[in-house]
Amino acid sequence: MSRMNLTRRGVIKTGAIAGAGLAMPTYLSAQTESGFTNAPAGDSVTLGFNVPQSGPYADEGADELRAFELAVEHLNGEGDGGMLSTFSSKVLDGTGILGKKVTFVTGDTQTKSDAARASAQSMIQKDGAIMISGGSSSGVAVAVQSLCQEAGIIYMNGLTHSNDTTGKDKKANGFRHFFNAYMSAAALAPVLKQLYGEDRAAYHLTADYTWGWTQQESIQASTEALGWTTVNNVLTPLAATDFSSYITPVLNSGADVLVLNHYGGNMVNSLTNAVQFGLRDKQVNGKNFEIVVPLYSELMAKGAGANIKGIVGSQNWDWKVENVMGDKYVGSNAFVQSFGNKYGFPPSQAAHTCYAQTLLYADAVTRAGSFNPCAVVEALEDFEFDGLGNGPTLYRGADHQCFKDVLVVKGAENPENEFNLVEIVEVTPTEQVTYDAEHPMFAGGALGSCNPGA
Amino acid sequence: MDAIILQILNGLDKGSAYALIALGLTLIFGTLGVVNFAHGALFMIGAFCAVTLQRILSISFETVDPTKTDFLGNPSTVDTPYIVHWFGPEVGGGIIDWSVPLAILFAIPIMIAIGFIMERGLIKHFYKRPHADQILVTFGLAIVLQEVIKYYYGANPIQTGAPEVFRGSFDFGVLLGFDPNVIIYPYWRLVYFAFAALIIGAVFAFLQFTTFGMVVRAGMADRETVGLLGINIDKRFTIMFGLAAAVAGLAGVMYAPINAPNYHMGMDFLVLSFVVVVVGGMGSLPGAVLAGFLLGILESFASMTQVIDLIPGINQIIIYVVAIIVLLARPRGLMGRKGVMEE
Secondary structure, eight states: OOOOOOHHHHHHHHHHHHHHHHHOOOOOOOHHHHHSEEEESSEEEEEEEEEEETEEEEEHHHHHHHHHHHHHHHHTTTTTTTTGOOOOOOOOOOOBBBBBBEEEEEEOTTHHHHHHHHHHHHHTSSOOOSEEEOOOHHHHHHHHHHHHHHHTOOEEEEOOOOOOGGGTOOTTTTTEEOOOOHHHHHHHHHHHHHHHHHOOOEEEESSSSSHHHHHHHHHHHHHHTTTTTEEEEEEETTOOOOOOHHHHHHHTTSSSSEEEEEOTTTHHHHHHHHHHHTTGEEETEEEOOEEEEEEEHHHHHHHGGGGBBTOOOEEEEOOTHHHHHHHTTTTHHHHHHHHHHHHHHHOOOHHHHHHHEEEEHHHHHHHHHSSOOOHHHHHHHTTTEEEEESSSSSEOOOOEEEEEEEEEEESSSSOTTTTOOOOEEEOOOOEEEETTOGGGGGGGGOOOOOOOOO | OHHHHHHHHHHHHHHHHHHHHHHHHHHHHHHHHHTTTTTHHHHHHHHHHHHHHHHHTOOOOEEEEEEEEETTSEEEEEEEEEEHHHHHHHHHHHHHHHHHHHHHHHHHHHHHHHHHHHHHTTGGTTSSSSSSHHHHHHHHHHHHHHHHHHHOOOOOOEEEEEEEEEEGGEHHHHHHHHTTSSEEEEEEHHHHHHHHHHHHHHHHHHHHSSSHHHHHHHHHOOOOHHHHOOOHHHHHHHHHHHHHHHHHHHHHHTTTTTSHHHHHHHHHHHHHHHHHHHHHHHOOHHHHHHHHHHHHHHEEEEEESSHHHHHHHHHHHHHHHHHHHHHHOOTOOTTTTTTTTTT
């Protein structure tokens, strides 16, 4: 007969060891078995959607979440399938990803880098997310992309427009479907020349952070290449709300174009102030004064109201593109129908890019036959696809940036309804917005190699 | 010269908002001794009173327009505001157009009621607590209020236009002998400045020339003695809290056409307004007004290209630099009273 000796010290020691084992993050146990972080073990796989659910971009974040939810539904064979039917790759069959049902968890970035990293980390460590996606700010995107690289997780960028995301801050585990500041500038330049001529003097107001700097640099370079001069570039604090003291110096500066390198609430306020000060009715150097907003979004147009009428900018996608520009942009209508029937209004470009990124990830995993991040990276690099609403698209391997057509848009003069705030002026073809991976505006960083997290 | 005049106008305009918010903050601090970090939220709620009235006036009925389709290809609907249907496009449309000025009447009772509820329901329990507790609880309240607004109105800014007649700009330069279109200033910003001056004047007149105001001023100077005279000073201070809330709210209502209201606008003004109060002197009403306009003008000058070229980044720190200098030279602020927050 054996006898068990229970001591206080022994119980504590055993309890501590057992507790530590139970508390060990799931990804650590997973990686020892499968060689990569958060390898899905059961019959489901978890994706992590990290979007601004609070803070100034909360509305954009809410639209991104709607799109993610829709994408998960379609991957699991629910709903009408959306763009699965138009996507050129046909490996997704509505049975989840590699036969595993797709589930998701969400995090709130608050549009703050530290909060975004914390929520991404929580989704990776506590919830076992195999992929993270989302975002509405380049600062956040760069921070979370870096975290995912370290953790051995794939990061599918949502809305991020700074050159740096796939430039100096690019990472092997990160991929961007959305266009960037350089592409906006390259797409806008010919249209600006056509609309406003070659002899213009531009005044820039620029949000003082990574996205604003790269946006301004790109627009200045492309407009100066047209023959425009740059009168001034003034950096404005991100927290600024009243731009009157930045707008008034423009009045008698000799400039005849104001470029607002602002996004979100900044853009709504600076444009509203510019209109209040009569810039749109002004004549300078014998020409009508013009305002350009390089990066547009439907939510910004809604916020700016009537002030946005006739203002030129660029977009990654617009819900009307297939109807206006034809079948080349197939997939758009399927997505709009699916999203519109579910939510009662058309999707934003932020929603579109998030939906597309989710399908692209699922497709890459399926084609690779593995959730291993290195296999996914290999499947996505130099992947050419069509049918996701932007026309033929390339996921370039050298920097993990998508190359596709860019829309040049302007605020609708007489919108028929609250959803028609933006008119498509022109589509700039991919060739015109493509640049060398070593372009100086994207220099300074290295993609590195994929990290499976093992 | 034209640039300097324009920046003075900008400064007066910004200063109007700072002064109005700081005036309310000082009223509350001077009477109740409470550091109210929820005051910015009252400014924001005022702006949303304008948004709400505009929405109420624009409540519409739908009619199907078979000639047009919506984004899903279904027959489109056209919204017609009831007010336009009842009174015709000229009168009905005119009422909607004037929703911001009309919102002044709408906001006054709402803001006073919110002020009463805040004071009686929460803040009175913190009168005898340390200022740190008051700051924490009012800051928490501010966050709650802004999240409530965000829940109902979203995070996106909402355009709330001035009446048509006040859109556009006034050619100020012509009056001063400049060429046309050199110094132009938006009509509504001039209206805002005049409105702020009127409200500030009314508050001072109320405190200076009414018996109620006299008692409140006496209570601000020596609460205990006034109480010993048999006057219920707490009741009067509660009314002052309501009035301070109304001042902040009216500042918000009239600010709505200047920058599209969003749930965060109160926080944007709060820190600046506290700096204004401290620079002006804690508890000093004239100090708050003076500092509001002074810092507004300095902030505008610091945003001039020539100044930024000379001292890069000065536009982002000028207010805090001035605050440090003023507090070093005059620790009680420009017009601060001895004994306030010094016990």
